[in-house]
Amino acid sequence: MLPISGLLKDLRSLVDRGRVLGDVEDLLAYANDATHRQVIPAAVVIPESPAEVAAVLRYANEHRVPVVPRGAGSSLAGGATPSPGSIVLDLKRMNRIIEVDRKNLTAIVECGVVTQKFQETVESMGLFYPPDPQSMSVCTMGANVATRAGGPRGVKYGTTKDYVLGVEAVLPDGSVINYGGKSVKMSSGYDLARMFTGSEGTLGVITRVMVKLLTLPPCRRTMVAAFPELDPAAEAVSAIIAEGANPSCLEMLSQSSVMLIENYIPLGLPRDVEAFLLIEVDGHPAKVEEDCELITGVCRRHGVKEVRTARTEAEAERIWLARRALFPAVAHMAPNVLIEDATVPRSQVPAMVRAIGLIAQRNQVTIGVSGHVGDGNLHPGIMADKRNPELMERVDRAMAEIAREALRLSGTLSGEHGIGTIKAPFLEWEFGPEGVALMRRIKKAFDPNGIMNPGKIWPGSGGDAGV
Amino acid sequence: MLVYKIEDYVKEINRCLQCNFCLATCPVYKEDMVESSVARGRINLINAAMVEKTIPLSDRTRELINRCLLCTSCMQGCPSGIPVDDIIIAARHELFNKFGFGYVEKFVFRQVLNRRSVGTLATRAVSLLKKFNLFPGPVPPLASPPFEQRISGTVSPSGAVRARVAYFTGCGTNFLYPDTGEAVVKVLVENGFEVVIPPDQNCCGIPALAHGDQQAALEAIRGNAEIFASLDVDAVVTDCTSCGYMLKVKAAKVLPPGDPCRSQVSAVAGKVFEVTEYLAGLGLDKTPRPQSTRITYHVPCHRAWSRGLPEAPRNLVALVPGTELVEMRDPQGCCGAGGATFITHPGLSERIRSRKLDDILDTGAEIVMTQCPACRYYLTEGLKEKGGIRVVHPVSILAGSY
Numbered sequence: 001m002l003p004i005s006g007l008l009k010d011l012r013s014l015v016d017r018g019r020v021l022g023d024v025e026d027l028l029a030y031a032n033d034a035t036h037r038q039v040i041p042a043a044v045v046i047p048e049s050p051a052e053v054a055a056v057l058r059y060a061n062e063h064r065v066p067v068v069p070r071g072a073g074s075s076l077a078g079g080a081t082p083s084p085g086s087i088v089l090d091l092k093r094m095n096r097i098i099e100v101d102r103k104n105l106t107a108i109v110e111c112g113v114v115t116q117k118f119q120e121t122v123e124s125m126g127l128f129y130p131p132d133p134q135s136m137s138v139c140t141m142g143a144n145v146a147t148r149a150g151g152p153r154g155v156k157y158g159t160t161k162d163y164v165l166g167v168e169a170v171l172p173d174g175s176v177i178n179y180g181g182k183s184v185k186m187s188s189g190y191d192l193a194r195m196f197t198g199s200e201g202t203l204g205v206i207t208r209v210m211v212k213l214l215t216l217p218p219c220r221r222t223m224v225a226a227f228p229e230l231d232p233a234a235e236a237v238s239a240i241i242a243e244g245a246n247p248s249c250l251e252m253l254s255q256s257s258v259m260l261i262e263n264y265i266p267l268g269l270p271r272d273v274e275a276f277l278l279i280e281v282d283g284h285p286a287k288v289e290e291d292c293e294l295i296t297g298v299c300r301r302h303g304v305k306e307v308r309t310a311r312t313e314a315e316a317e318r319i320w321l322a323r324r325a326l327f328p329a330v331a332h333m334a335p336n337v338l339i340e341d342a343t344v345p346r347s348q349v350p351a352m353v354r355a356i357g358l359i360a361q362r363n364q365v366t367i368g369v370s371g372h373v374g375d376g377n378l379h380p381g382i383m384a385d386k387r388n389p390e391l392m393e394r395v396d397r398a399m400a401e402i403a404r405e406a407l408r409l410s411g412t413l414s415g416e417h418g419i420g421t422i423k424a425p426f427l428e429w430e431f432g433p434e435g436v437a438l439m440r441r442i443k444k445a446f447d448p449n450g451i452m453n454p455g456k457i458w459p460g461s462g463g464d465a466g467v
Numbered sequence: 468m469l470v471y472k473i474e475d476y477v478k479e480i481n482r483c484l485q486c487n488f489c490l491a492t493c494p495v496y497k498e499d500m501v502e503s504s505v506a507r508g509r510i511n512l513i514n515a516a517m518v519e520k521t522i523p524l525s526d527r528t529r530e531l532i533n534r535c536l537l538c539t540s541c542m543q544g545c546p547s548g549i550p551v552d553d554i555i556i557a558a559r560h561e562l563f564n565k566f567g568f569g570y571v572e573k574f575v576f577r578q579v580l581n582r583r584s585v586g587t588l589a590t591r592a593v594s595l596l597k598k599f600n601l602f603p604g605p606v607p608p609l610a611s612p613p614f615e616q617r618i619s620g621t622v623s624p625s626g627a628v629r630a631r632v633a634y635f636t637g638c639g640t641n642f643l644y645p646d647t648g649e650a651v652v653k654v655l656v657e658n659g660f661e662v663v664i665p666p667d668q669n670c671c672g673i674p675a676l677a678h679g680d681q682q683a684a685l686e687a688i689r690g691n692a693e694i695f696a697s698l699d700v701d702a703v704v705t706d707c708t709s710c711g712y713m714l715k716v717k718a719a720k721v722l723p724p725g726d727p728c729r730s731q732v733s734a735v736a737g738k739v740f741e742v743t744e745y746l747a748g749l750g751l752d753k754t755p756r757p758q759s760t761r762i763t764y765h766v767p768c769h770r771a772w773s774r775g776l777p778e779a780p781r782n783l784v785a786l787v788p789g790t791e792l793v794e795m796r797d798p799q800g801c802c803g804a805g806g807a808t809f810i811t812h813p814g815l816s817e818r819i820r821s822r823k824l825d826d827i828l829d830t831g832a833e834i835v836m837t838q839c840p841a842c843r844y845y846l847t848e849g850l851k852e853k854g855g856i857r858v859v860h861p862v863s864i865l866a867g868s869y
Contacts, residue, residue: 021501021503026503028508029502032485034484036485046500074487074488138490327546331546336484
């Protein structure tokens with residue numbers, strides 16, 4: 001391997017000195033993402049253009065140095081954890097919104113644009129970009145594409161993958177590809193934009209993204225429903241959608257979650273119930289009204305104890321504020337909390353919820369079940385303590401069992417976080433050895449030397465071993 | 468025995484979710500755009516250099532730990548409520564122990580701010596230090612005479628007394644802006660409050676604490692607690708949001724367990740109010756005269772210690788007929804002053820300030836109101852060449868209508 005001093009010197013000849021970090025004090029800030037595992041990289045480069053990205057990749061490819069692209073470093077799956085000896089590419093300075101095209105309802109952004117900033121920009125123009133990962137105040141558009149990020153609105157609007165029209169990406173050899181455009185229809189060649197969507201930085205570096213937009217829905221309503229028992233609440237979820245309502249968010253909170261929230265933001269919710277559904281409906285006012293009635297009816301038939309619709313914008317905002325308070329509330333319960341991302345078909349939500357209860361019991365770990373149940377994307381929060389190896393073993397076992405169970409129920413390992421490092425060992429369970437072997441061959445076509453984000457999606461150290 | 472030890476914060480450091488949400492709000496990150504300038508990066512650095520000691524306490528470590536405004540923006544969006552400012556303070560205390568201090572800072576904290584009775588002497592000493600260029604950045608000019616030599620003792624209203632309040636006079640008001648102090652007294656008295664201004668008050672201690680000189684902070688806190696706990700008053704008001712943060716929240720944390728001053732400190736903390744919130748809460752007795760001004764409000768960073776604080780000045784000026792409040796795009800955005808950061812890191816502070824100045828100018832306001840004297844000074848300087856928009860404390864606007 002190249003001596004570090006030589007590496008820094010070389011990188012500083014490619015990119016302005018101030019944007020190449022090599023002191024351990026600075027590198028430490030890039031040593032991990034939200035999964036806590038720390039690997040101090042060899043260098044951090046902060047490019048400002050695709051040309052600079054290309055220069056760094058060409059160099060890294062020639063010298064076989066691993067490269068780890070990075071947005072906000074907020075991955076819950078380990079996708080942004082540096083590889084040993086790697087160059088981390090901090091892409092947050094490539095943050096211009098290049099164009100918002102009202103006539104075609106499309107936008108072009110650089111990879112480092114912060115998702116929430118982008119949303120605010122298009123909303124100020126009466127347009128709408130729905131994907132809403134909960135880290136949207138910091139996470140970036142390029143990384144959202146690379147992980148197929150999503151959030152509560154997934155139930156109606158899908159996730160990032162459903163909005164990508166095209167990408168500009170730099171390949172490890174420094175060549176730049178452009179795929180896609182403003183056409184809604186496109187049936188031309190392999191879909192390379194899809195290829196990069198969800199690639200988790202293993203194929204190249206996404207430098208620009210073209211996305212489609214919607215118009216902002218004119219009306220929005222929020223409802224809360226409290227169920228004495230968990231099972232009927234989960235049943236009501238499938239029924240709501242099966243009967244034709246089209247909620248924009250459909251979240252479930254367990255009783256313990258609600259108690260935690262009540263301590264932060266008292267909403268006056270009943271305490272003697274097992275589950276809550278938080279529901280948002282948006283669209284044309286008449287259809288919203290109709291859906292609210294339909295949902296109320298379904299909840300009643302499933303033995304709801306109380307169902308109410310927020311009367312004012314302020315009341316609705318308060319309910320969603322409470323939902324957002326769940327993460328902090330859960331975070332207070334244990335030194336560390338691992339957020340799972342297993343996703344099942346909507347109809348299997350009740351089975352999955354029951355299974356998680358059993359898995360928690362069997363492994364003697366505490367798991368809070370909440371999540372975007374409307375699209376089957378559960379986020380079991382497993383209470384952990386990284387300084388307690390014995391507990392961590394049980395936590396790992398519970399995670400593996402949750403993954404297996406989700407697959408058994410025809411689900412998937414990840415709904416919106418990606419595979420990263422933490423689920424890499426499970427990938428074969430989902431796609432079989434043949435599926436994974438094909439993926440590896442595809443990677444090899446893009447990245448013959450295996451420099452791009454090695455050790456992600458499937459286990460391996462990178463280099464030849466990782467390809 | 469001192470208490471802000473990094474060992475005491477290991478649990479808090481480990482509680483960090485590593486979500487990096489602090490990236491969204493950190494004014495230093497907005498300028499530097501490197502993750503070592505964000506709370507998560509700093510916490511991980513402090514953990515490595517001071518707790519696990521896997522890397523040495525280098526100059527770069529010092530610089531990164533000192534390159535924080537202690538504005539607490541990161542804490543306001545932190546999902547797990549990590550006390551980032553306490554962790555930074557503890558780290559700076561560690562640096563102070565290891566490297567000691569510049570003699571200039573030590574002199575300022577221990578001799579000037581904590582020994583106000585020798586005020587004029589201190590004033591002369593600071594001018595001398597300035598003359599020899601011993602400060603890295605710009606230093607505000609000192610007012611003469613300081614507030615404590617203008618008004619002291621008890622000032623009573625002409626009519627019935629609604630309540631008796633002690634006025635904690637911060638260093639900003641005392642040394643830089645006695646006009647704020649005069650306005651506070653005038654507005655309180657006009658509204659039926661009896662104001663007690665005890666002599667020999669100390670600095671609140673927050674500048675010393677922020678720079679790691681915990682001993683100086685402790686002396687300041689003890690001195691003030693003795694003075695204010697002995698007064699028979701209904702409330703202790705301050706015009707400065709950072710002094711309030713110190714008196715209300717931080718002072719008790721600085722005291723070692725079992726400190727003889729503890730009960731006095733908590734008794735005082737229980738009575739502390741920021742003056743505009745106090746007035747807005749109890750309501751004005753006297754109707755302000757109309758004045759025609761366009762005002763914008765810069766919300767100081769140290770605002771989270773009291774709930775109604777950011778709204779109080781807005782509510783008060785709404786009671787002055789003829790005034791128009793024009794909000795900035797980002798009223799809570801940091802101005803870059805960061806206590807004395809603008810002296811120690813002039814380049815960084817200026818870049819942060821330039822965003823704020825644009826925001827202010829776009830409102831078309833004639834007056835910026837803010838409760839923090841450091842913000843006031845720093846914004847005033849920045850606005851000098853931009854049409855000379857005035858920066859004042861909100862009580863001064865009210866005082867102008869009496």
